[in-house]
Amino acid sequence: MIGKMQLLPLCLGVCLALSACSSDKKNQQENTPQAPPPLPVETITVQQEQVPIWLEYTGKTEATQRIEVRARVSGTLEEVLFNDGDFVTKGQKLFVIEKTSYQASLDQAQAVLEQDTASLNLAISDVDRYKPLVAKDLAPKATLDQYVAKADELRARIKSDQASIREAKLNLSYTDVLAPESGRVGRKQVDVGNIVGYAEKTLLATIIFDDPMYAYFNPSEEEFQIMRQHKSMQIMPAKVRVPDNRGNLVKREPYQGQVDFGDNRVDRMTGTITMRAIVPNPDHDILEGTFVYVDVFVSDKSEFMMVPPSVVMEDQQGSFLYIVNKDGKAERVNVKRGFESRFYLQITEGLPDNSQVIISGLQKVRQGGKVTAKDVTAEKGVMAVLKQQKMTPTE
Numbered sequence: 001m002i003g004k005m006q007l008l009p010l011c012l013g014v015c016l017a018l019s020a021c022s023s024d025k026k027n028q029q030e031n032t033p034q035a036p037p038p039l040p041v042e043t044i045t046v047q048q049e050q051v052p053i054w055l056e057y058t059g060k061t062e063a064t065q066r067i068e069v070r071a072r073v074s075g076t077l078e079e080v081l082f083n084d085g086d087f088v089t090k091g092q093k094l095f096v097i098e099k100t101s102y103q104a105s106l107d108q109a110q111a112v113l114e115q116d117t118a119s120l121n122l123a124i125s126d127v128d129r130y131k132p133l134v135a136k137d138l139a140p141k142a143t144l145d146q147y148v149a150k151a152d153e154l155r156a157r158i159k160s161d162q163a164s165i166r167e168a169k170l171n172l173s174y175t176d177v178l179a180p181e182s183g184r185v186g187r188k189q190v191d192v193g194n195i196v197g198y199a200e201k202t203l204l205a206t207i208i209f210d211d212p213m214y215a216y217f218n219p220s221e222e223e224f225q226i227m228r229q230h231k232s233m234q235i236m237p238a239k240v241r242v243p244d245n246r247g248n249l250v251k252r253e254p255y256q257g258q259v260d261f262g263d264n265r266v267d268r269m270t271g272t273i274t275m276r277a278i279v280p281n282p283d284h285d286i287l288e289g290t291f292v293y294v295d296v297f298v299s300d301k302s303e304f305m306m307v308p309p310s311v312v313m314e315d316q317q318g319s320f321l322y323i324v325n326k327d328g329k330a331e332r333v334n335v336k337r338g339f340e341s342r343f344y345l346q347i348t349e350g351l352p353d354n355s356q357v358i359i360s361g362l363q364k365v366r367q368g369g370k371v372t373a374k375d376v377t378a379e380k381g382v383m384a385v386l387k388q389q390k391m392t393p394t395e
Contacts, residue, residue: 036369036370037370038328038370038371038372039330039361039364039365039369039370039371039372040361040371040372040374041324041330041358041359041360041361041365041371041372041373041374042358042359042360042361042373042374042375042376042380043323043324043356043357043358043359043373043374043375043376043377044307044308044356044357044359044375044376044377044380044381044382045354045355045356045357045375045377045381046305046306046307046347046351046353046354046355046356046357047305047353047354048303048304048305048353049303049304049305049306049383050300050301050302050303050304051300051303051304051306051344051382051383051386052297052299052300052386052391052392053230053297053298053299053300053302053304053339054295054296054297054298054341054343054391055219055223055226055227055295055296055298055341056293056294056295056296056341056342057217057218057219057293057294057295057296058217058291058292058293058294059215059216059217059218059240059277059291059292059293059294060215060216060289060290060291060292061213061214061215061216061240061286061287061288061289061290061292062213062214062215062216062288062289063183063208063209063210063213063214063288064209064210064211064212064213064214064278065181065183065207065208065209066206066207066208066209067180067181067183067206067207067208067209068203068206069094069095069177069179069180069185069203069204069205069206069207070201070202070203070204071095071097071174071177071196071197071201071202071204072174072177072197072201073097073102073171073174073175073197074097074195074196074197074198075097075098075101075102075175075195075196075197076097076098076193076194076195076196077095077096077097077190077191077192077193077194077195077196077204078096078097078098078192079095079096079192080094080095080188080191080192081093081094081095081096082094082185082188082205084185084186084187084188085184085185085186085187086184086185087182087183087184087185087284088179088182088183088184088185088207089179089182090179090180090181090182091178091179092178092179093176093177093178094177094178094179094185094204094205095176095177095204095205096175096176096177097174097175097176097177097196097197098175099172099175102168102171102172102174102175103172105168105171105172106165106168106169106172108168109161109164109165109167109168110165112161112164113158113161113162113164113165116154116157116158116161117158119154120151120154120155120158123147123150123151123154124151126147126150126151127144127147127148127151130143130144130147131144177204179207180207181207181209182209183207183208183209183210184207184208184209184210184284185205185206185207186205186206186207186208187205188204188205189202189203189204189205189206190202190203190204208288210281210284210286210287210288211280211281211282211284212257212278212279212280212281213240213255213278213279213280213281213286213288214276214277214278215238215240215257215276215277215278215279215292215294216274216275216276217274217275217276217277217294217296218267218270218272218273218274218275219272219273219275219296220271220272220273221266221271221272221273224262224273224275226298227296227298230298230299230302231298231299232298232299232300232301233297235258235259235260236258236259236296236297236298237256237257237258237259237296237297238257238258238259238277238279238294238295238296238297239254239255239256239257239294239295239391240254240255240257240277240279240286240292240293240294240295241254241255241292241293241294241295242286242290242291242292243291243292243293252285254295254390255279255280255281255286256279256280257277257278257279257280258277258278259275259276259277259296260276260277260278261275261276262274262275262276263275275296277294277296295391297391300392304338304339304346305346305347305348305351305353306344306345306346306347306382307321307344307345307347307351307357307382308343308344308345308359308380308382308385309340309341309342309343309344309345310359310362311357311358311359311362312335312337312345312347313362317334318334318336319334319335319336319337320332320333320334320335321333321335321351321357321358322357322358322362322365323351323355323356323357323358324356324358324371324373328370328371328372328373329368329369329370329371330358330365330366330367330368330369330370330371331367331368332367333350333351333355334350335347335348335349335350335351336348336349336350343382343385343386343389343391344382344385344386356373356375358371358373359376359380
């Protein structure tokens with residue numbers, strides 16, 4: 001009986017010890033950190049391929065024609081026959097300058113012509129009358145010569161009178177100021193009632209012709225040589241884009257055009273060359289002086305390894321990106337950058353062909369971290385983006 005009583009505490013102690021050990025193991029298991037699940041990421045397959053090369057520049061638009069409408073005669077401005085900003089057609093009357101003095105000059109010139117014509121007729125009659133008398137020695141030849149000279153003088157004066165009439169008619173016609181070409185007229189520079197045309201040809205208004213529209217841009221001399229030597233088309237296509245700074249309130253597709261001018265010298269102050277793209281503007285919605293982006297197509301005949309610019313990051317070691325390795329883990333790859341645009345960045349060294357480049361979740365990606373990759377090359381690869389932006393040769 002005593003032996004059983006002695007074994008009871010011993011058994012209780014063993015049970016308590018086993019329970020404590022079990023509890024400690026359970027706590028250890030609960031405190032052990034769980035491995036995070038694989039990070040879902042999007043990837044694109046990158047390889048050497050023929051990529052359309054576009055060079056991007058900033059530029060300013062300029063009308064293809066800018067015409068100053070000036071007063072060609074002097075006088076009081078009596079009428080303005082357009083509203084500021086109207087589209088006017090060639091030959092449309094825009095201004096009227098007082099006609100009184102010019103009509104008087106024309107009437108006077110016509111009166112002088114009539115007077116000289118009457119005198120000429122009289123001189124011709126005198127010549128005709130004296131010719132037979134001189135032939136019969138009934139009148140002195142000197143008198144006939146005087147009448148012949150008088151008739152010749154009057155003929156010359158009539159030619160002068162006719163020229164004066166033409167000039168008077170021309171000056172009178174200038175009192176109606178007409179649009180020399182079709183286009184959009186700006187605001188009037190002179191109000192009705194003001195004197196114009198004295199001492200200088202007063203500027204009355206300006207007409208611009210903006211269809212097509214020019215867009216001037218300035219590549220460096222090196223970029224100009226790249227275009228000249230590597231262009232795959234004789235006439236380089238161009239796109240003109242108006243930036244949208246209002247959150248898509250104004251939606252405008254890029255304007256398709258071409259490069260039609262390159263200057264023949266380098267600006268020694270800036271080291272750039274002036275070039276120009278020309279684009280249709282049938283709705284007149286690109287205004288002169290607008291800040292624009294000009295994309296110039298150079299070639300699609302050379303192969304490059306391109307990635308979206310956003311996937312390449314920088315630290316103290318240089319440029320790098322992340323790929324998915326054969327173990328399904330994120331792996332850092334140090335690379336060297338080349339040519340860059342809004343839509344792609346050239347990788348010149350460091351990236352193996354057919355690499356799966358991670359393009360999403362880059363803030364969460366860690367070296368060696370497990371990832372679940374979804375290939376989106378067909379939707380978000382460089383060539384897919386260029387097709388969406390209509391920047392491939394067939395677009």
